[in-house]
Amino acid sequence: MGALEGRVAIITGGGNGIGAAVSRYFAKEGAKLVINDLGANPDGTGGDAGPAERVAQEIRDAGGEALSDGGDIADVATGERLVAAAVDTYGKLDVVVNVAGILRDKMIFNLEEKDWDAVIRVHLKGHYSTLRPATAYWREQRNPDGNYRIINFTSASGLHGNPGQPNYAAAKMGISGLTWSLARGLGRYGVTANAIAPVAATRLTATVGADPADGNPAMSPDNIAPIVAYIASERSSWMTSRILAAGGNHVGLYNLPEEVAAVDNDQPWTFDGLAEAVEHDFRPIADGVPTNGPWTPGD
Incomplete structure (x- = not known):
């Protein structure tokens, strides 16, 4: 029996990169999935429902259970649809993993308003989109032992600061604050909230020089998936309000602000x-x- 056997999870950004790796790993461990991915370019333009469906079909072909959704995660209707799909299809929702994100990197003095707004929208409103309906559902269950999980994705760009990513850094640090707030507010409903700061080569990092095709196993998105699965499991009930680093064979625990x-x-x-x-x-x-x-x- 897998570590996530019978668990139902929503994974945003699940058609590419880290999100796809997490989707495959969750399915291998027995989770039932709703996979969302707009299939946009790294800067958020365009859209293609193909990536989410390809990963979902791959999981189904291997004997797992997965639905796909190609909606814009920063549209609140998309988040509501994902939660409804999980509950209507699988009878419940246990885990939300918010991976979806975009990059529009520029120094602050060259950063146009539209590029600030687009990055903040996808990252922060994209998290709100799934979390508002998911937490409303969990609150309705009135189960303090529900083992419900929120797993957000922050970044070292926010935690340490990258000079050419002011919009991305602001969004990612905002996600850290969001995670701490959720952890403090939702424990009574059986919910834990944690965040991952990953290091991996993906389509996004390729825009700043980390080519996902370079064959370096230490940079594989697959290395991020095990810690995400652990947090998603019932075994992790002791952990909440924490930020973890993950990359290669390294997993680290950040201190809380003090x-x-x-x-x-x-x-x-x-x-x-x-x-x-x-x-x-x-x-x-x-x-x-x-x-x-x-x-x-x-x-």
């Missing part, structure tokens, strides 16, 4: 007093140098 230093005063700050305090306590940390002990007024 305050690492503070300065306090017994009266309102003056400019010079505050400047002295933050330069004493914050600047060494920012520069990677140990502090010389806590700042005190008059230092």
Whole structure:
């Protein structure tokens, strides 16, 4: 019996790259799937329902169960349709995996409004599109032990910052915040929410030099699928509100954001007093140098 036997999952962006690898792996582990992919170009233009259907047909030919959908994931009607398809066809929904995304890379001073809006729309509204109806469905089940799973896709571009990807970085960091919010708000309904920051060669990364055809096994999207499947399984109920890195044979756990230093005063700050305090306590940390002990007024 597979690790996902009987689990029902929606996978967006499931016709290409990481999404297709996740779809195949989930099916191998026994999941029943609704696979969405607009089949657009890496910049989000165009559309072709073929990729999602090809992966779904491949799964069916191997004895699995999969439906395909070629809709625009940033259209809320698409997300509602995916949730309805899962429940109507398979009788339930257990997992939502939001992989779909696009790139329109430029430095911020060359970035046109339409390219900002398109990337934010696909990534952030695309997540909203599936998650609003999915979480409404899970809330209706009133099952705190439901083992429902949200698996979002963030990126090191947002977590660390890539200079030529301000729109993509903003969207991906927004997904991180979304994931933390969902984890805090939905636990009572049996839902966990986590995010993956992947490293793999795909059609998208080919636009910035990581060719998916270069044959490097460490860059295969297949390497991302096992950790996604683990989070989707019932075994992962202990994990929520976390971001994990995945690529090659590496899986990493990011720390949660935390305050690492503070300065306090017994009266309102003056400019010079505050400047002295933050330069004493914050600047060494920012520069990677140990502090010389806590700042005190008059230092």
